[in-house]
Amino acid sequence: MLRTTTCGALTMENLGENVILCGWVQKSRDLGGMTFIDIRDRYGITQLVFNMDDNRDLCEAARSLGREFVIKAAGLVVERSNKNLKMPTGEVEIKITSLDILNAAKLPPFLIEDETDGGDDLRMKYRYLDLRRNPVRNNMILRHKMAQTVRRYLDALDFIEVETPVLIKSTPEGARDFVVPSRMNAGEFYALPQSPQTFKQLLMVSGFDRYFQIVKCFRDEDLRADRQPEFTQIDCEMSFIEQEDILNTFEGLIRTLFKDVKDFDLPEVPRMQYADAMRLYGSDKPDTRFEMQFVELTDLVKGKDFPVFDNAELVIAINAKGCAGYTRKQVDELTDFIKRPQIGATGLIYLRHNEDGSLRSSVDKFYNEEELKKWSSVLNTQAGDLVLIMAGTTDKVRKQLSELRLEMGSRLGLRDKNKFSALWVLDFPLLEWDEETERYHAMHHPFTSPKPEDIALLDSKPGEVRANAYDMVVNGTEIGGGSIRIHDRALQALMFKHLGFSTEEAQKQFGFLMDAFEFGAPPHGGIAFGFDRLCSIFAGLDSIRDVIAFPKNNSGRDVMIDSPSTIDDKQLNELKIKTAL
Amino acid sequence: MLRTTTCGALTMENLGENVILCGWVQKSRDLGGMTFIDIRDRYGITQLVFNMDDNRDLCEAARSLGREFVIKAAGLVVERSNKNLKMPTGEVEIKITSLDILNAAKLPPFLIEDETDGGDDLRMKYRYLDLRRNPVRNNMILRHKMAQTVRRYLDALDFIEVETPVLIKSTPEGARDFVVPSRMNAGEFYALPQSPQTFKQLLMVSGFDRYFQIVKCFRDEDLRADRQPEFTQIDCEMSFIEQEDILNTFEGLIRTLFKDVKDFDLPEVPRMQYADAMRLYGSDKPDTRFEMQFVELTDLVKGKDFPVFDNAELVIAINAKGCAGYTRKQVDELTDFIKRPQIGATGLIYLRHNEDGSLRSSVDKFYNEEELKKWSSVLNTQAGDLVLIMAGTTDKVRKQLSELRLEMGSRLGLRDKNKFSALWVLDFPLLEWDEETERYHAMHHPFTSPKPEDIALLDSKPGEVRANAYDMVVNGTEIGGGSIRIHDRALQALMFKHLGFSTEEAQKQFGFLMDAFEFGAPPHGGIAFGFDRLCSIFAGLDSIRDVIAFPKNNSGRDVMIDSPSTIDDKQLNELKIKTAL
Structure with missing residues (x-):
């Protein structure tokens, strides 16, 4: 065994124990004939002590260590004379009897401290060093805890996590797809999913009843501030439900997250009509703090x-x-x-x-x-x-x-970032007019059902048709949204017609889904939460970038691994594609 | 609320209750003046009963229902005269007082029964109907349970699940990459990861200490039987460990899975040298049943x-x-x-x-x-x-x-598929000779460390150098493998040299990792399990296809959604690529 314990574990209860620790040199101080080294790992910091009088060679070895050296140190847990009660390990120190350098370290390009001197670009290039800093790593731990809590909550309610495919089919509707040339089917392309929308609906047709997935999605859009080409959704769908069931189930999810992860009792989430939100706040995602x-x-x-x-x-x-x-x-x-x-x-x-x-x-x-x-x-x-x-x-x-x-x-x-106020916004318009293309677009997506009492308006006043659609808003940010879906082939076909699809186009793109509706599709609906955004709100951050381990910059580049990059002609030839710059 | 309970819940304890059920018509029998309908959902089957004498219209409505119609039925829970004790709900039936058709269904192209008459192709085209069959859906539920158990086990041991990027960089080493043309960086390509190998190692450099991820990986290889272009790994890495720590931790994982999911006590997993496995079984994945x-x-x-x-x-x-x-x-x-x-x-x-x-x-x-x-x-x-x-x-x-x-x-x-025998195979060769390219290849991957005592053989007898590498084998199938990694820049550079990389190539492809090793990389190692394969073994299946909700066929096609497919010229133009057929 390389170590007997971590750098965050030792307290007065361990006095007199012989221990071995491994970690990074956080800092080092020489004080007369003594040397004190703070050794750091994910779990905490422990003070190591060396004494010239006890062992000159060992103490000099300690003095030769640089910042971020990786060491293994063995010794005796003793009481500190100068206690630091702010740290869990602050009452003890380790009187070191043996020291090994496991790996040397060059001077890092920026300080590995809570407050660093590194600029954005430098920290992105050396992201693995930035991730060493407590605030950044703690964001990742927060994210892990949130994902675990989501899964525990949904599993307890009989939701099944099903992995849907990443290599799917490109559709012209919505945002731009990333595509993947197929070598085995030359000239054809897969697309990366913008969401597993159609697959989760098919799972409802399959009778899965309650589905969820924490899943990567992809959108090839110009990256305005705080968008990432790949992002993560908590994607959920339920059968044999009404809107009320979904609101209750997922309000429960969000309240459980706040309770379990932030120890915050989120009050019952108020509900507001879209029309009222626009009238009272001028926004469909009002900040109700x-x-x-x-x-x-x-x-x-x-x-x-x-x-x-x-x-x-x-x-x-x-x-x-x-x-x-x-x-x-x-x-x-x-x-x-x-x-x-x-x-x-x-x-x-x-x-x-x-x-x-x-x-x-x-x-x-x-x-x-x-x-x-x-x-x-x-x-x-x-x-x-x-x-x-x-x-x-x-x-x-x-x-x-x-x-x-x-x-x-x-x-x-x-x-205040430490205050949280949530809101359901209900009854969104089904369609919105797009000035650019001069036609109506689906405000959520083409699978959202209109309110039955508004269907008659589809021809006469399409802009006034309300959808069975809902968003959850926290602190003025939309964290999730969903709808009761269409489960009837004729109504789905009508929707595509109103969105400007020809019958042939609709069948070509979404025929598999409309066919599925003919084999016994249950009433169903769902919701998807933007997991990155949710994590950033929980972490009190403005940007989603710091809740993503390896984010891309505004040009869609990963500057650490230098991607995207050119590929070999051999690869291009195998794929039967050419670049056309 | 659409339903008050599910089709798997009602027993003698519910006698006299008024309930509402939703589900699919499994089958229907007319017996004199009575009609019996089995209604099915994910949770079970419940018998509905209609009586001509009580309500002629209702009974005739029931008789008009076809297989797989989606219905909502309300009525009274009563005791069955003809009990079926094989079913949890078999002692009761529901005397129906109201019936709604939620959706009609065309006749399915194959029987929705445990044993179906549908051939492979038909079932793949209508995968959403195939997933309705109990054995297929149960495989997905098994998979969900396994994923939940993996996460619970690793979370309890302080492993953190970190999402690594899907859009990464193509490397010539190993299998063929799927690539993704970048629109914002025209002429350049992302690649989809064959594994998150380098990222998890960087997380170790970052001090994450214990990482895992259940993650999609991608390989553009010709699909021999039972390979999928996208597959799922349980990917794990630990710092400050020796091989023994990894073997113990992940033997614990597998034994916990067997216990929690199959209620099977897997004995302690024996260990065998690679050389012995070859000598005694002629295979590095012997079936030790x-x-x-x-x-x-x-x-x-x-x-x-x-x-x-x-x-x-x-x-x-x-x-x-x-x-x-x-x-x-x-x-x-x-x-x-x-x-x-x-x-x-x-x-x-x-x-x-x-x-x-x-x-x-x-x-x-x-x-x-x-x-x-x-x-x-x-x-x-x-x-x-x-x-x-x-x-x-x-x-x-x-x-x-x-x-x-x-x-x-x-x-x-x-x-016997219901018997399980596991084995660790240890000390794999570091390199294997490739007849085709006439050079040595990394048997696991280029980041695997050689046994220190064998490093001296790298020049003289490269084929005899043993690696700190291990596989877990269950029933003659490799379910996972890993290694202690190189964490030293010089040794990593030496490995690349022996694999035929020039210094420039190595730096271009993996410079970010070798650079990272210079900033304080801890000793680390890990393992990855093939999650699809593991699920198929647990399910007693020969193929991984039936533990994947929406698999692709041997040509890499999803015949249900008809993907891959051609894309618009507009898309190609935006990406600045052309097909070259």
């Missing part, structure tokens, strides 16, 4: 010859509590914020409810005190509040005010 | 002017106990068996130890009774035994007799 809901002023403010309001489809406001004291500069910052190209608003109007009770707005010349009082009343302001008002076309102004609301939430410290 | 070890007769039989033996490098024999009564025809069958092209032997010699104690061989004219007695003695034959002898060059004759041994084991009923 704070209120600051939208208030509609449209009717109240029209007809006073203020053209911005008079010409607006919608005038909405939020009450930024306690911000009446904002300086001109601070208000200008907010105006600049909403004028940024990615938000694209033209202006911001405010109403101050001053500490002395007076009301002042940036449009005082159009509205008298009486009118401002009405605004104040519907916004329920108190002395010290600042009302921020925006106007425009409904969809745009809602999005814009939503951004401002989040900004105000951040400025007011209302978006 | 039965003995029938090889006995070397070379020295004993030479010098009697029998040219077959005199010219042979090796003469070996097995004792087929109780087969002395084999007819001439049966012996001829064995001769034909070993002469088949895939075995390629030229002849078989036998020695009968007849029931009357006499000895008769097929080479009586060269060997007298005295000599045959010596053979009988070393083979420890008893009256009724048949000795089968083969001669030739060492490697060939061992392989040939190994095949014959397995054939005899099968004929003698010694290879």
Whole structure:
């Protein structure tokens, strides 16, 4: 045996034991005739002590060790005179009697400490060293615990984890596929799955009743901030259920995760209609850690010859509590914020409810005190509040005010990463209009069922058809979404028609699924959670990158292994493909 | 709620309850004025009963149901007059008061029964219907249980499951890679991993200490019987360990699997040197459910002017106990068996130890009774035994007799699928000579460490260098293998040199790993189990196909979804590749 214990295990209970430890040299201090070395492994840090008087050679060997050297050290567990009660092992040290260098180490390119001096690029190139740092490794351990908890919870509820194929078929619907040329079927390609959607539905047709999988999925999209070409889903499906069953089952999953992994009691998750979420927060994924809901002023403010309001489809406001004291500069910052190209608003109007009770707005010349009082009343302001008002076309102004609301939430410290607020958003629209292709797209995917009472609207008002679709939102991030699926061939065919598929196209791409619906498909539905995102929220991180062991950069490159890379002509020839640059 | 319970739950304890069941119509019988329907779901079968006298419409609706219709039925749990004690629900039936058809079903193309009339091709095309059959679905449930058990066992031992990337880099070593053209890095390709080998080693460099993953791997090889282009590994790695630690940890895993999943107490797993396995069984994966070890007769039989033996490098024999009564025809069958092209032997010699104690061989004219007695003695034959002898060059004759041994084991009923015998095979050769490329290849992979005492032989006798490598064999199938890895840059570079890599090639392909070894790599080693194979052995199946939900056929095609398939020119253009057929 190389070691008898780990570097996180020894306490006063082990005094007098002879032990062997293995690990990395974290740091070293010489103090008079003594040398102290902190040895580190995944489990903790233990102090080793060497004494010139006891054994000069050994102590000098210890002094020759560099940072990150891998060593094996044997000795006696003794009590420390200078205890460090912050560490589990801080009351003891090991009086070393033998020392072996298992591997030397070059000086790392950045500090292996909780706070490092390494920049992003360097840490990605030497990701294996970055993973040595406690915060990064702890993210991976958190992720492991979450996956274990998910599996335990679902297994206990009779869900079966079934592995679906990674080499599947390319479909034009949705995001861009990664493809894999087939050598045995030259000229043909597999595709990597964007989700196991059709397979899990087939498993329901097979009678699996309850399926789940924690599974890699792939999307060849341009990587905006915080997207990865490969990502992980918790993918689930149930048969013979209604929406209520799914909401209860997976609310239970999320609450169990919070309890078991974070020891946090997530309250019952409130539910909100999509339409209400848009009306009250301007977003289908509102951050409900704070209120600051939208208030509609449209009717109240029209007809006073203020053209911005008079010409607006919608005038909405939020009450930024306690911000009446904002300086001109601070208000200008907010105006600049909403004028940024990615938000694209033209202006911001405010109403101050001053500490002395007076009301002042940036449009005082159009509205008298009486009118401002009405605004104040519907916004329920108190002395010290600042009302921020925006106007425009409904969809745009809602999005814009939503951004401002989040900004105000951040400025007011209302978006604490250690606080968690979850929400179900229900009854999404089935279809959304795509300006670019000038046709309707499935808002979730083409297998989502419309609400039965809305099917009649499919021809006349397709944009108003609601779906049996739901998202779970935590802290303003969509962590999962799903739907009750179509299980009837005719309805599925109708959906494809409305999505612009010809009958032939639909049959070619999804014939296997529609055929399956004819052999006894049960009512079914499911949900998929973005596991990377869920882990990052649990870890209190903004980015998913640090909950992925070996992530890719924004160009889809793994800079550590230098991938993608060119391949041999021999490989290309075997695959019967050529590059065409 | 669509249902109140499942079709496998109701017993005498539920008498008098009103229940709602959902499921598939398994079968239907009309008996006078009664109709009985077996309704099936994943959990079981329950009998529904309808009575013409009670409700004519309902009973007629029931009679109109076809096989595999999906129904919802509500009624009262009553005691059956004609009980079926073989089924958990066989003492009750449900007197139905309401019936809904949730989905009709066309007649399935084959019987959804334990024994089906569907051929392989048809069942693959309608895999979702094949998965409805109990034996196939039970295989998937077994697989799920095994995965859960693996995770529970390893988690309890502080192993962390870390997801390694699927989009990695192509390497020329080993089997052929599947590649994925990169759109964002046109002209470059990712590769799908054949195993996460280098990543798990980097995780050891990162100090993860104990890693595992149940992970999809990919190999673009011609699919001989029972290979799949995508397969699943239980992939594991440990730091600061010796071979003994790995053998103990993973013997524990396999024994836990047998205990928890099959309720079978696997005895302590014996260990055998590779050289001994070859000598005693002619195979590095001997089936140890039965003995029938090889006995070397070379020295004993030479010098009697029998040219077959005199010219042979090796003469070996097995004792087929109780087969002395084999007819001439049966012996001829064995001769034909070993002469088949895939075995390629030229002849078989036998020695009968007849029931009357006499000895008769097929080479009586060269060997007298005295000599045959010596053979009988070393083979420890008893009256009724048949000795089968083969001669030739060492490697060939061992392989040939190994095949014959397995054939005899099968004929003698010694290879019961419900019996399990495991074995560790240790100390594999590091390198093996490849006739085709005329160079040495790594027998396991290039990261396997040589035994320290054999390193000196690398230059002089590379074929004799033993590796710190081990396989676990169950019932004659290799279910897993691994090694203690190289963790020293210089030794790794030496290995690449011996494998024919130039320094530049080695650096280009594996520089990231060799660089990592310079920053403090711990001693480490690991193992990977073929999860599909392990599941098939547990399920008592010959093929891995039926433990995979959606397998591909021998041409790498998924005939259900019709993949691989051609893709749009638009996709090809975006990827900047062309097909070159």
